Amino acid sequence: MHICVIGGGLTGLSAALRLSGAHTVTVLEMDAEPGGCLSSYRLPDYAIESLYHHCFSGDVHLRALISELGLSERLEWLKGSTGYMVGGSISPLTTPLEILRYPHLSLLEKIRLGLFVLGSKKADYETLDEIPAERFIREELGDQIYRSFFEPLLKSKFGERRSEVSAAWLMSRIAIRSDRGSEGERLGYIKGGFVELIDALLLRLDEMGCRVETGHRVSSLQAVEDGWMVDGERYDCVISTLPPQETGRLSSLPLPSLPYQGSACLTLATSSDPTDGIYWVNIGDSAPYGAVITHTNLLPFERYGEHIVYIASYYSGTPPDDCEELFISDFCSRFSIPRSSIHWHRLRIEPYAGPVYLTGYRSMIPDPHPAPGLFIAGMFSSENYPERSMDGSVAAGEAIAQSVMEWSP
Ligand SMILES: Cc1cc2nc3c(=O)[nH]c(=O)nc-3n(C[C@H](O)[C@H](O)[C@H](O)COP(=O)(O)OP(=O)(O)OC[C@H]3O[C@@H](n4cnc5c(N)ncnc54)[C@H](O)[C@@H]3O)c2cc1C
Structure with missing residues (x-):
């Protein structure tokens, strides 16, 4: 044929x-x-x-393909670190100790959140597909944890449609992202990209x-x-x-x-690390983007000779006007990065970045x-x-x- x-x-x-x-x-x-x-x-x-x-250890199809193409030895497993920016400062949330020190939730709320995360692996996605994530979290964990922890994350990923997203999507994300040891997540990357x-x-x-x-x-x-x-x-x-x-x-x-939703993602290279050694920082504050991802905090800086940073946002409908300038000016002031230290930047607009679940x-x-x-x-x-x-x-x-x-x- x-x-x-x-x-x-x-x-x-x-x-x-x-x-x-x-x-x-x-x-x-x-x-x-x-x-x-x-x-x-x-x-x-x-x-x-x-x-x-990046990829995950459970990516069986991808890993089999990588191996079939003779690239297994180039697949590296690295420590992924995460943080949350609230009130202009970044709280690291990678290790259990850092989570315990997180100042924006009480000890009881953290315990409830921890138990909830542990339960995510046993979730029944078929039933959860019919339940809105917002309602599910409010019922399981209460309004305060929803508002202070989950809502900014859902908003940065799905914007105005956040209250329609299913609990199946949320629980699958939690299950995959909580697959971590005492030092954080293990993320895969092919040497050379x-x-x-x-x-x-x-x-x-x-x-x-x-x-x-x-x-x-x-x-x-x-x-x-x-x-x-x-x-x-x-x-x-x-x-x-x-x-x-x-x-x-x-x-x-x-x-x-x-x-579907679109993605507007600005990649830039700079001489300083904006996120204090952390790979993935979700932005809980109101900002024109939802996360700042410093690639060179996952991969060794020496391989690139400059810090590579993604300013990531999702949108519905049309991307924000002039988002390149909007992202750069907000990023420079929020992270105290002088514009002159940005070596290059490129914007990618992807209208079909993924379905809205x-x-x-x-x-x-x-x-x-x-x-x-x-x-x-x-x-x-x-x-x-x-x-x-x-x-x-x-x-x-x-x-x-x-x-x-x-x-x-
Ligand atoms: C911002 C972002 C970050 C991501 N990060 C991760 C990650 O860390 N880990 C992970 O596992 N996954 C990640 N993904 C998901 C992953 O990239 C996708 O699931 C996967 O690459 C999708 O492949 P695809 O072939 O299904 O779709 P696409 O990659 O969208 O391929 C569709 C192709 O069709 C082409 N096309 C469109 N219209 C036409 C036309 N009329 N004629 C000819 N060609 C056309 C497009 O140019 C494109 O090349 C991410 C996705 C996004 C958007």
Whole structure:
């Protein structure tokens, strides 16, 4: 069969890998470089993801792919540290002792929070999918813990839609982020960056005869008698990794419109460390962004020779006007960083950064095979529920490839 894969992100490339060899596969990617959300800025001295990325020890599909591509020895496990900025100062929250010292909750509230976190691993996501996270936390932990601890986090991730997000999403996040020892979380990163994973995938695909066409934005997708026409070229079947509403728009099929949010992420390099040695700082104060992530507090500074910082925010609808300037001026004053110490900065706006996991999201997940010869997979797939990830996207790509192999036209 000649198979067209629309989108050269992790889902599309993983699907193409499983189908190439047995079939003729063409990947169509609109950007100049494949990688999607996992693409990187290639700078003269190093490459760095345009959106912050790390992986987790439980990422079985991703780790198997990394190993298959011969990159296991480059996968490093590092200590991830976290903090919370409230009232202009950062409280570290990495070790149990730091959590005990956290000044914005009472001892009793911390004990309740600790027990709640321990329970997150046993959560029943199916039931929690129907319950709003806000209501769940208020009932389980009370208003004060919700307002002072969870609300700023939910607000920075989901903005005005925070009260509609399901408890399934929240509990899955807590379960994954609380998988830590006495010194903090263990986070994975490929030495040299995840660009090495994308490059290794592209090399393997090339060896297997798969054609990856970049700079090709698909604009038409039409069913024909014995297959599909994509921008005037005929294929036996198509895998679209775009959000279902985009595939629906291209094909005129009535695919569901899922709630998505965008991400505005500014990456900058500076000579000083803004977050006092902490990797990930959530901003509890009112700010135009929700987190400041200092990559060089996870990876050794020496590898880069400058501090690499992400200023991260999510948005619904359209990104804030002039957010590059807004982020930089707020960041410089909030973190006392002179503008002159910023070596370079780049903004990435990603309109489809991830689904908003509203209550009932599980039942909104679309059929992966909505029409004969048309398959859909991506961040919205069941493998990425209740939170999208690199691991979920590899799993979604592999599962959709399997469905294609089991399908006979
Ligand atoms: C800010 C942010 C931080 C993240 N951090 C982490 C992390 O730390 N750990 C983790 O595990 N996961 C993380 N993720 C999630 C992870 O990046 C994604 O789950 C994964 O990369 C998604 O891959 P995908 O192929 O499903 O989608 P995408 O990467 O979105 O790929 C879709 C591709 O389709 C292309 N495309 C779109 N329209 C067209 C068209 N008309 N024609 C042709 N091509 C088109 C796009 O350019 C893109 O390359 C993060 C995501 C974001 C947004």
